[in-house]
Amino acid sequence: MTKKVPIYKQIEQWISETIKKGEWESNQMIPSEFEIANLFEVSRMTARHAVDNLVNRGMLYRIKGSGTYVADLRFEKQIHGLTSFSEDMVSRGMTPGSRVIDYRIMPADDKIASKLGIQVGESVHCIQRVRLADEQPMAIEITYLPLSLFPRIPRSVLSESLYNYIEKELGHSIDHSMQYIEAASASEHEAKLLEIESHTPVLLIDLYSYLRNGRPFEYVRSLYRSDRYKFIQPAYRL
Numbered sequence: 001m002t003k004k005v006p007i008y009k010q011i012e013q014w015i016s017e018t019i020k021k022g023e024w025e026s027n028q029m030i031p032s033e034f035e036i037a038n039l040f041e042v043s044r045m046t047a048r049h050a051v052d053n054l055v056n057r058g059m060l061y062r063i064k065g066s067g068t069y070v071a072d073l074r075f076e077k078q079i080h081g082l083t084s085f086s087e088d089m090v091s092r093g094m095t096p097g098s099r100v101i102d103y104r105i106m107p108a109d110d111k112i113a114s115k116l117g118i119q120v121g122e123s124v125h126c127i128q129r130v131r132l133a134d135e136q137p138m139a140i141e142i143t144y145l146p147l148s149l150f151p152r153i154p155r156s157v158l159s160e161s162l163y164n165y166i167e168k169e170l171g172h173s174i175d176h177s178m179q180y181i182e183a184a185s186a187s188e189h190e191a192k193l194l195e196i197e198s199h200t201p202v203l204l205i206d207l208y209s210y211l212r213n214g215r216p217f218e219y220v221r222s223l224y225r226s227d228r229y230k231f232i233q234p235a236y237r238l
Contacts, residue, residue, distance in 0.1 A: 015054055024070050100155075124146055190202070203225075
């Protein structure tokens with residue numbers, strides 16, 4: 001027998017889905033608890049229960065004497081530490097995904113060779129993907145991996161977590177990464193992939209990752225939607 005979902009949970013889901021679809025934007029006031037109660041034909045207390053839960057989760061916030069508003073929905077990522085995109089999204093309760101745009105093996109130019117510590121002309125995997133969170137575009141990634149270190153990468157892995165494959169399937173130990181972040185403007189092609197307007201500000205990130213033995217194994221160039229993602233740097237007391 002299927003367990004019936006409580007009405008306050010149904011209200012939470014409706015509010016959450018409305019926000020995710022973009023029908024309500026960040027800092028926009030949502031309908032009052034009285035209006036929500038009338039819409040679902042429930043008591044105001046039930047509507048308040050649902051709204052309270054979403055306020056506690058950080059999806060909504062209240063202004064006394066004004067109303068309830070949609071919180072800033074950009075996902076925060078701390079700059080220190082190393083987690084894969086998939087791990088990052090799962091930790092936020094999102095379903096990660098990837099749409100492969102292009103995959104090929106190509107010779108490394110001067111820049112790619114220097115980032116990966118290989119000779120110019122050596123073969124590298126070049127993987128271009130749109131990274132998704134709950135099936136919505138979050139970023140464009142172009143990943144370069146040396147063929148000498150990874151002779152074969154199954155195509156089935158390209159739409160999943162490369163880090164998981166590298167560590168669990170190949171037995172390598174990933175240690176740390178360095179990333180450099182700057183502001184950029186999305187081209188017409190990039191904007192189409194990210195489902196934003198052309199020339200919208202985006203976050204351009206160059207990421208260099210290393211194995212435990214100190215060898216560089218990955219160079220990634222990413223464009224993140226600045227309306228959905230932000231990076232934070234924790235401060236430490238000296």
